[in-house]
Amino acid sequence: MSVPLQQSPAFARALTAFGADVSCDAPVVLNRHIWPLGRIGFTSRGPHDTSDLRALRRDGLRIFNAEHDAPTPYKSAGFRQIITPAHIAEWELCATTDERRAALHPKWRNQLRRAEAAKLRLRDVNWDGMDHPLFQHADTTARSRRFRPLPTALIATFAQLNPEDALIFESYDKGHLIAAILVLRHGETATLQTAWTSPNGRRAHAHNLLLFHAADRLTHLGHKTFDLGLVETDNAPTLARFKLRTGAALRKLGGTWIAIPGL
Template sequence: MTDLDTIPHLRIVWDVGRLSEWARLLAECGQSSLTQGFGYNQAMLTVEGWKPRLGIIELSDKPIGLVVMSERRLFKLIRVARLHRGPLLRPEARKPAVFAMVMKLIRREYPSGPLNWTATVPEWEAGDEAAAMMRWAGFRRDKGAGYRTIWLDLRRTEAELRAGLAQKWRNALNQAERAGLTVEVDRDGKQQLAWLLEQYQQDKAEKRYRGPSAKLVLRMRTGMYKDGDIVLIRAVKDGVPVAGILVLGHGKSSTYQIGWSSAAGRAARAHNLLLWRAISELKAQGREWFDLGGVLPDEAPGVTSFKRGMGGEEVELVGAWR
């Protein structure tokens, strides 16, 4: 890699993409992140004031991916920009040289300086080559944490997915299936989201873990349910709700967003059953990938172990850069 001349016809076209093109490209990228989708970014604009800026990545005038930057102004002078889990590239374009060039183009559009503050967590797997590409593109490593998650490939059959479960996880699922739980599916969040958010907020306050605000989740639901991107699943035992999860769709992918389980739900292994049911729902929607929502091995080893038990591929991104 020497300069952009190595891929002379690669460019990012800013501020021109329509919503329909955004949605189409998101789907064509296959493994996509929630944070690069329209529903998430509209919610961030409404709730936190981060304005999304869409860039269409083109090679020889043909779209090969997208990138969404989030922007704010401080004191009307300083432009603060964030890139979280982008850019997204179509599978055939997902090559190191293309990624490096795209990041250099982003750096040129968002230069480092006293009036330009940029923070990025790119959607590219960690490694020495990835770090070298980021430095070549003009970024410096930041002190902030990167991101690690687990992907389930939903293109596999349910039999293959079940066989891929860890033995302990599969045993818990078998237990849940015998526990007399009733599973309720809410495909637009209208019926059950208020209930789930009430449990989630109380649980988050008690256990002091990180997670999206209830206001942000509500706004995402408002922007996404008409596109069929909401799956809320609840487990009921003896007439009492004991667990629930919310999964959000984006293109061919989906992300586990929030969940809650009572003591009775944990005893019945309800979460195993709900996630397994979510897989069936997502496959029926045509989703091909399930992002289990991030893992923190040091801070949340129990949750990490639970997600690892589903048999997906664990991926660590290149980290935080500025």
């Protein structure tokens, strides 16, 4: 079954081991106890079954980032939208390598060819949650851009519990790590979670090579969809173009909804 990372059983187990109060049924609901409001339930990229919304609200669900753009059942269940929908890039992996290459945007394909001609060395690692240079670099980049990703400790917990489902793809030039990405596997879908590239990596288009190689590996492992994450054309237009030029489809999510007791 294809579900987003935040709704996967593996992620629910990681949240629980991390110390969070989680309702592990579908959808995965993260609970916070806030005085004097009591238990406040939150779910991300869910719920999939909108018929359960009224029962979920009675059970304490108060906020959710919707996976699907379906305002009518959300409103009927007593929720109101507070943030408009975001968009994600989904790369379908059912094609062959040659078909996937042919579907690339010409500029993306040319960058891939230059990276292949550079004879960069690639390495795949089943990450076990231990320290890795990727996160040192990625955390520094996130702070400089005022971006708040999932805590590295939570991702490490996921990797420790699911070591075969956390893959790091590395690119080396003359023995030096110049780029790396982390991909988390969950059911039929895999999610691009963390990425970093050095100035040398950008010049060599190492991320094109890593992402295309990762798509091949994930297809071989049986995945059907590669979730490349949010597409933000206003705040990160270069990254948005990079994701969509893979041939990934732009999909609209459902926005953020809230239910206030008594209203």
